[in-house]
Amino acid sequence: MGQGKGFIARHRSQITHADGAVVGPPEAFLSRMRKLLSAAEFDAFVAAFDRPPRVGLRVNTLKISVPDFISIAPFPLAPVGDWEPAGFIVTGDERPGRHPYHDAGLYYLQEPSAMVAAALLAPEPGEMILDLAAAPGGKATHLASLMAGSKSGERQSALRRGLSAEGLLVANDVHAGRSRLLAENLARWGALNALVTQGEPERIAAVFGPVFDRVLIDAPCSGEGMFRRNESIEWSQAIVAACARRQRGILSIAPNLVRPGGRLLYSTCTFAPEENEQVIAGFLSRERDWGMVEPDRFAGFEPGRPEWSDAPSDVVDQLSHAVRLWPHRFPGEGHFLALMQRKGGDGEQEVGGVFSHRPLSGDESRLWREFSSDVLTIDIPTERIFAHNRRLYLQPQTTLPRGNLHIIRYGLLLGEIKPGRIQPAHDLALALGDGDAASAVNWTADDPRLAAYLAGLEPPISGLPDGWTLVTVDGFGLGWGKIAGGRLKNHYPHRLRRQLL
Template sequence: MQNQEPPTEFLDKMRGLLGDGFAAFAASFDEPRRVGLRLNTLKTSVADFNSKPVFALSSVGPHEPAAFLLADPAAQPGKHPFHEAGVYYLQEPAAVVVGSVVDPQPGEWVLDLAAAPGGKSTHLAARLGDSGLLVANDIDHSRAQILAQNMERWGSRHALLTNATPSQLADQFGGIFDRVLVDAPCSGEGLFRRMGSFAWSETNVAACALRQSHILADAARLLRPGGRLVYATCTFSPEENEGAIAQFLADHPDFSLEPIPPVAGAAPGRPDWVGSGLPLDRALRLWPHRFPGEGHFIARLQKQGSGGVDYDLFQPRASREARGLWANFAANELGDFGYEEERLHEANGRLYLIPPDAPATGSIRLVRYGLLLGELRRSHFRPAHTLALALKPHERGQTADFAPDDPWLARYLAGEDLPYTGASGWVLVTVAGFGLGWGKGGNGRLKNHYPRGLRRA
């Protein structure tokens, strides 16, 4: 089906900017969008996944070896059990470049300031590995819940999920982060092809640019000296891209633009579009007629100076009863699950494992306090679905493994109980070795504990 044509006013503006390149740009809106798939390297490697191919894939490029394009437009990776197990994330190919430009290093502290629905946060978590700290934030409560679902599926252990404004975070944390990503709310011009239709106006573009300037100012406060700030949008508007960065640099002379390693198909930023003498050509523009994805703009800046800043530590608290219930569960139902008891935190009837040396959060609303281990019932511990998705092979107790196409697995995902001949107790249901959810064995049955909200009809 042919996509709906973007608004005339928008096309006129782009014709004036692109000149001879406009025809190819406009033609791209009639082309089918490409679907991207990025592997979860916390759970598998590229080599292992490719050794048992599930879908026909092609690489998006050397900037992200774990990201691919689906070669078959009829494939449905979102319906495969591997998606439920968090083996991969379906991510628009241009958005993958953003995480690659952030390029977090193991052990660093990273903030994703506008993180929902979680594509870029899962990418950053994979790059960090099981180290450092990721704070994934979204200002909207309902979107923060979607972020939590995607992060939990990913199995990340070193993440705090927050629901706060950028200014609230800056007031609480100050400049503690090594890297900050501002995936800014924008006019969304790069989404025309995906959305099919879109309301657009110059008034909205101007309003977005103003909002972005406020977010960037708070992001600067959250970055440590020597840290890196990545600014990204999914729009083409110079006012929201080169213009936003030019204004930020004028207001923050302690920042400078960094060159970004080459990305095949990317174009440089356009300082001439905003009449700036700054090296805005160090930014990247991803155009839908040049790159296999939707539109994006990406700039990376560094804050002058070096060193860290002082901060208060999060103080985990868990009752003796909670610690005991968890210890009993871990000893009897898990494998070699190592943990530090002082990192256990009890909140609202749930038990969490807080990331090491996490910062105090004050009055910031927390959606998730690190890894959710489970719920505390009167006399027992009930493991969380999150834990099932985070356990590594050596940490597991009893398991029941199924092939992706096993009819019994389909029945499990639909919420049915299954026959079971193993020992009584909690059982981790896995698909081709990847954790999927819990069941509880007893009396020849595996009682289904797959979350009701995730069950398939």
């Protein structure tokens, strides 16, 4: 066993639930991996669990360029690899999740292996993209950045960039609570052309049909790649089998979502062949108008294992095109990724539609014009604004008919209609930046007044007129305040406030 002894010694004693599921990395899991890997590879694999997990960080290039972020980064960073220029590993002991730059959406904390999925799918500007199981939003925010294309990284606010953005990202999850978290993370990211839905995959396919250029299925899995981060994960062979059944069902819906010529990326954070090569082999055996795509190979991108499947030879031969990320060969916890393409589709396909929302009424238009004139310096086209449940939204340029889907996020939430006025939304503040608001108070990241604001306090303000003001950190939108009599009434959302350290 060599270097792997420390890990196994810590986990010889396991806790078993009444249903037989084991808590922690069980000996049965290690025995399985020992049979799958060579002796030397198994020792290296197990030794990786004795090393602490990496903290990954991905820069939000919708708001800031990578060089500009590096110049202001408050903690040391190391690149994850050439495959993702915006991806880094935090090499110090800092807590990047508590920094104001995180609150402003300048970066997303994402496990390095998970960054590979969107990078492989490689969406392009103007495309229709679906993230079918998107919560909490790591891969969806990554897709949103990549959809911005070569413009990504120029110093301008997410709103200014997004007003001209084409294409649409549909980010879906089946769970209500997770869908709301997904919407919150996309709002923090400043993703304007993103729609958040809550629905079963079958329902998504029934409403939209095969219109998407690229679809990401980050399938629910047994999570073997998360043992190093969470040793309380329940694991059993029965759980692996149940996940594989669920994955086959989800993947069977893909032909009803992807247009001819479109691409599909299937990913898991587990090592089990039953959930990876065998699921893909079953799909390709049934769907003969699909084939695997050989991605570019970078350091740590290991091929799939054809020998772990007994599919027909023409299918098995393709399985090496998959990517396996092993924790002993890649700076992450582990992932499996398979990029596939549907045959056909040389011609362009017309997609798009309109939501069944009425245009603004006369009074709503007047309130918006008054608010926009008083508070904003950026012109938002009124024809793209609609009202729903007394909230105003900026609709993406590209839309889809929504049927009776449960929509969590219709677009950028601009504000809420109150009697005789509009109260700006926190989501709008996060999409703004330098020069976008008529009144703004800017604090540096280490200013104690900023810490007080994030804690819900009301620091004194001088030199600004009464009314709404945008609060920024080093020029990046963070929230709203309303000045009255030299004090800043705090409108930072209660759910996001934190105690002063």
